[in-house]
Amino acid sequence: MDIATIAATLTTMLTPCLPTLLGKVADGALQKVGEDTLARAKRLWGKLSGAIAAKPVAQEAATDLAQAPDDPDLQAAFRVQLKKLLEADPELKAAIAQLLADQAAPADGVQIQQTVSGNQNITVGQMFGGGNYIN
Numbered sequence: 001m002d003i004a005t006i007a008a009t010l011t012t013m014l015t016p017c018l019p020t021l022l023g024k025v026a027d028g029a030l031q032k033v034g035e036d037t038l039a040r041a042k043r044l045w046g047k048l049s050g051a052i053a054a055k056p057v058a059q060e061a062a063t064d065l066a067q068a069p070d071d072p073d074l075q076a077a078f079r080v081q082l083k084k085l086l087e088a089d090p091e092l093k094a095a096i097a098q099l100l101a102d103q104a105a106p107a108d109g110v111q112i113q114q115t116v117s118g119n120q121n122i123t124v125g126q127m128f129g130g131g132n133y134i135n
Contacts, residue, residue, distance in 0.1 A: 001097045007082040009100060010044060011075055017041035018066035021049075040103050047095050051085045058085060 001009075014021070017038055052058045058081035065074045086093040 001100065003083050003086045003093060006086060006093065006096055006100065007079045010048070010082050010096065011079045013037075014041055014044060015065060015069045015075060015078075017045075018062060018069065021045045022063060022066050024063075024066055043103070044096065044099055047092065047099060048082075048085070051089060051092055052081075055081070055085065057081060 020038060021041060052062055058078075061074070061078040061081045065071070065078045068074055086096065
């Protein structure tokens, strides 16, 4: 998995959980994202948080995004910081890629993940699950 894809996937997965991960949210947040999503985000954050904390610009991008998760500019800033962190640390990139691969295929059901970016509305998606047909 290339760095841009990993960074986009991490941004998509972590954005709704950042307020909780950064300890800046009320008790009702768990209901919004669900226990399974939050557990996945916590595993990823456990690998990333040290690197993010060590780089003030990345920490600021995460904090800003936690405060305004729907802001596409803040999502882009966070994604750029993730790319820089992963480029600078190949071991971290490998660990995150492995975690994403381990979490990718749910035991049952279907998971669809899409990231829309840019002014051309290009959609990058991944679909997991058995017996799926796309027409």
